[in-house]
Amino acid sequence: MKQETVSRRDALKLGALGLAGAMMAATNAMAAAPKETEVKFDEEYDVIVIGSGFAGLAAASKAAERGLKVLILEKMGRVGGNSVINGGAFAVPNNRDQQQFGIKDSADLFIKDALKAGLGINHVEMLEVIGKRAQETFDFAVKCGAKFQTGKKPTWFGGHSVARTIVTENMSGSAIIQPMAAFVEKLPGCKLMTRTKFDDFVMSADGESVVGVAARENYRFNKKLLSDDMENTGGTKKFFKARKGVILASGGFSMDKVYRKLQDPRIAEDQDATNHDGATAGAMLKAFQIGALPVHIDWIQQGPWASPDERGFGVAPLLTQQGLFVLGVAVDVRNGKRFMNEMADRKTRADAEYVILREDPKANPVAIGTEKTFAPQIAHAVEKGLQTGVMKKFDTLDALAANYKIPAAALKETIKVYNETAMAGKEDEFKKQTLKNLKEAPIDMKGPFYAIRLQPKPHHTMGGVKINTKAQVISGNTGKPIPGLFAAGEVTGGTHGASRLGSCAIADCLVFGMVAGENV
Amino acid sequence: MCNKKTLYLVGVFLFFNAMYLIGSEVSKTPPAQEVAVSAELQEKFPLKNHHAKLSLKCADCHEGQGDEPENFQMIGDEGCLSCHKSKQYLADRLKFMDVLHVNPHNSIHDGQRLYCDECHFEHQKSENMCLNCHSNDVKIWMKDTP
Numbered sequence: 146m147k148q149e150t151v152s153r154r155d156a157l158k159l160g161a162l163g164l165a166g167a168m169m170a171a172t173n174a175m176a177a178a179p180k181e182t183e184v185k186f187d188e189e190y191d192v193i194v195i196g197s198g199f200a201g202l203a204a205a206s207k208a209a210e211r212g213l214k215v216l217i218l219e220k221m222g223r224v225g226g227n228s229v230i231n232g233g234a235f236a237v238p239n240n241r242d243q244q245q246f247g248i249k250d251s252a253d254l255f256i257k258d259a260l261k262a263g264l265g266i267n268h269v270e271m272l273e274v275i276g277k278r279a280q281e282t283f284d285f286a287v288k289c290g291a292k293f294q295t296g297k298k299p300t301w302f303g304g305h306s307v308a309r310t311i312v313t314e315n316m317s318g319s320a321i322i323q324p325m326a327a328f329v330e331k332l333p334g335c336k337l338m339t340r341t342k343f344d345d346f347v348m349s350a351d352g353e354s355v356v357g358v359a360a361r362e363n364y365r366f367n368k369k370l371l372s373d374d375m376e377n378t379g380g381t382k383k384f385f386k387a388r389k390g391v392i393l394a395s396g397g398f399s400m401d402k403v404y405r406k407l408q409d410p411r412i413a414e415d416q417d418a419t420n421h422d423g424a425t426a427g428a429m430l431k432a433f434q435i436g437a438l439p440v441h442i443d444w445i446q447q448g449p450w451a452s453p454d455e456r457g458f459g460v461a462p463l464l465t466q467q468g469l470f471v472l473g474v475a476v477d478v479r480n481g482k483r484f485m486n487e488m489a490d491r492k493t494r495a496d497a498e499y500v501i502l503r504e505d506p507k508a509n510p511v512a513i514g515t516e517k518t519f520a521p522q523i524a525h526a527v528e529k530g531l532q533t534g535v536m537k538k539f540d541t542l543d544a545l546a547a548n549y550k551i552p553a554a555a556l557k558e559t560i561k562v563y564n565e566t567a568m569a570g571k572e573d574e575f576k577k578q579t580l581k582n583l584k585e586a587p588i589d590m591k592g593p594f595y596a597i598r599l600q601p602k603p604h605h606t607m608g609g610v611k612i613n614t615k616a617q618v619i620s621g622n623t624g625k626p627i628p629g630l631f632a633a634g635e636v637t638g639g640t641h642g643a644s645r646l647g648s649c650a651i652a653d654c655l656v657f658g659m660v661a662g663e664n665v
Numbered sequence: 666m667c668n669k670k671t672l673y674l675v676g677v678f679l680f681f682n683a684m685y686l687i688g689s690e691v692s693k694t695p696p697a698q699e700v701a702v703s704a705e706l707q708e709k710f711p712l713k714n715h716h717a718k719l720s721l722k723c724a725d726c727h728e729g730q731g732d733e734p735e736n737f738q739m740i741g742d743e744g745c746l747s748c749h750k751s752k753q754y755l756a757d758r759l760k761f762m763d764v765l766h767v768n769p770h771n772s773i774h775d776g777q778r779l780y781c782d783e784c785h786f787e788h789q790k791s792e793n794m795c796l797n798c799h800s801n802d803v804k805i806w807m808k809d810t811p
């Protein structure tokens with residue numbers, strides 16, 4: 146019943162939006178992709194890249210290094226999309242630092258790990274390319290100026306069976322993005338245009354191949370619109386010819402209020418995500434329009450470790466993953482009870498949180514723990530969390546319960562049972578794996594107690610267009626590559642299956658970006 | 666353009682100083698070449714305090730955009746930098762903030778690349794784009810965007 150009213154209301158809203166969009170002619174509802182015979186090209190390049198993240202810049206750098214004239218189009222004022230706010234963690238299977246520190250790894254082991262996290266629905270041939278070419282891609286990134294912390298033991302990320310992750314110098318994707326953008330821009334005939342939005346593919350006269358793009362210069366993304374892609378009419382139209390091909394690297398759609406909700410109606414329009422504002426589906430939809438095959442579109446990975454008390458990714462993910470979740474508990478504020486294994490995979494936990502939030506959207510669960518649950522290396526984050534109010538500290542459980550309106554007696558009972566079960570060496574009802582061999586209570590009853598409110602936030606869209614191992618986009622009409630169209634990065638689907646392991650996105654984006662730049 | 670503006674700035678400063686010395690009457694006499702601006706327009710397009718107190722005129726920023734205020738356009742980075750020198754210069758002035766990587770003119774994510782109007786607006790309240798994702802940090806990191 147409830148669900149039906151929701152979808153009816155949505156249908157009305159979407160319908161209304163569609164109408165408004167058509168009236169303002171941001172995009173014409175009926176328009177097919179224009180043909181080269183219908184347009185006049187303003188400028189000509191060898192390669193046009195859509196998007197300036199890891200995938201786009203790797204593609205552009207490789208193509209530019211081959212001597213091709215490359216144009217990169219970026220709709221935002223900022224360069225680098227999600228890549229420039231990313232944590233800079235790059236899984237490089239079988240890398241030199243592993244060898245130096247005696248860590249045995251292989252492409253096969255990497256594939257096994259990825260398949261386990263991806264629930265076996267991964268496209269294995271894509272993982273094989275990453276497994277084989279990650280170190281070489283890493284070296285290419287370094288050649289373009291990217292800076293990493295090398296010569297030390299790689300970092301061990303959750304879900305990986307060995308330590309294989311190398312982190313950038315400043316622990317941000319910007320240590321890859323800034324130098325790579327500069328690398329391309331320095332090469333003759335190459336250009337990066339910000340605030341320039343890709344609108345449409347321009348097709349050959351026979352409609353078979355991609356030969357250019359339609360775009361708008363001086364475009365200002367408007368985050369206040371429900372759908373910038375459908376509603377924003379700003380900017381000046383331009384046509385760019387691509388002699389060799391177009392590379393779609395427009396990233397994921399975790400910030401697309403309309404499209405993500407169609408895939409997963411639990412994600413409210415006003416729900417925050419960890420992504421940058423420009424992570425929308427418009428460019429991907431244009432590829433579908435000319436026949437690209439969609440894969441795994443409704444697998445949207447959501448971060449169960451985020452907080453509604455700050456915007457974006459924030460500090461909560463660190464404080465929960467390397468803190469409160471490890472030895473503490475997450476409880477339903479309405480009854481003071483645990484409701485999930487706080488150390489389960491991302492999807493299991495996000496689903497459990499949504500069960501509560503769908504019943505009462507205001508009843509954000511609360512994660513609770515004591516000092517000892519925090520890994521020593523996140524002391525700075527603990528301080529920041531408290532200072533910014535994302536995390537709160539209470540001397541007693543009564544004070545904590547009162548603050549979040551949790552029934553105090555029930556909360557105390559939950560923690561009592563949790564502590565006793567762990568100390569008795571028994572498995573708890575949710576089979577939490579971090580409670581083994583503890584000699585003392587996981588939650589220190591002396592306090593003080595730390596707490597963070599939880600809210601799943603869309604983080605990574607697993608799905609996208611289907612590409613082959615040469616980064617060519619596959620057509621659903623012919624089952625063959627669409628001539629002139631390549632894609633790489635989060636806009637592609639299948640590689641990671643149901644769920645991406647941490648630090649594998651950089652590997653995927655840079656490897657297939659480079660592959661696209663080689664083959665275009 | 667840069668040179669001319671720098672010179673002009675000196676002029677503005679001298680003018681400003683003179684005004685200060687002579688008294689407030691002087692400021693009521695607009696320079697002869699100035700575009701006529703109605704009180705209404707001035708109200709519709711108020712200047713930031715830091716610019717208003719220099720008695721900047723519309724055309725100081727909307728240079729070469731004709732004398733019809735209705736047709737004025739955004740002035741872009743070049744407009745701001747014609748007086749404020751260069752992005753490097755602006756980054757250096759806030760260099761003390763680099764220690765914590767929170768220099769808005771040399772950000773950890775973007776270096777010096779951001780457009781001024783990701784944060785600064787002239788006729789409306791400025792809005793710091795870092796707030797999009799650091800809702801709680803920005804007030805600790807830096808002042809309100811002037």
Ligand SMILES: Cc1cc2nc3c(=O)[nH]c(=O)nc-3n(C[C@H](O)[C@H](O)[C@H](O)COP(=O)(O)OP(=O)(O)OC[C@H]3O[C@@H](n4cnc5c(N)ncnc54)[C@H](O)[C@@H]3O)c2cc1C
Nearest residue numbers: 196198199200220226227228232343396634635648650651
């Ligand atoms: C907070 C955060 C931390 C992360 N940390 C890690 C990590 O440590 N390790 C890891 O491996 N992964 C991490 N990820 C995931 C990873 O960062 C992303 O999957 C990756 O950056 C995607 O790269 P991309 O090049 O495909 O897309 P993006 O980097 O998002 O770039 C796509 C670009 O295309 C532009 N664009 C979109 N549509 C258009 C259009 N129509 N016209 C013009 N331009 C357009 C966008 O504005 C954007 O700039 C993290 C993600 C987030 C959000």
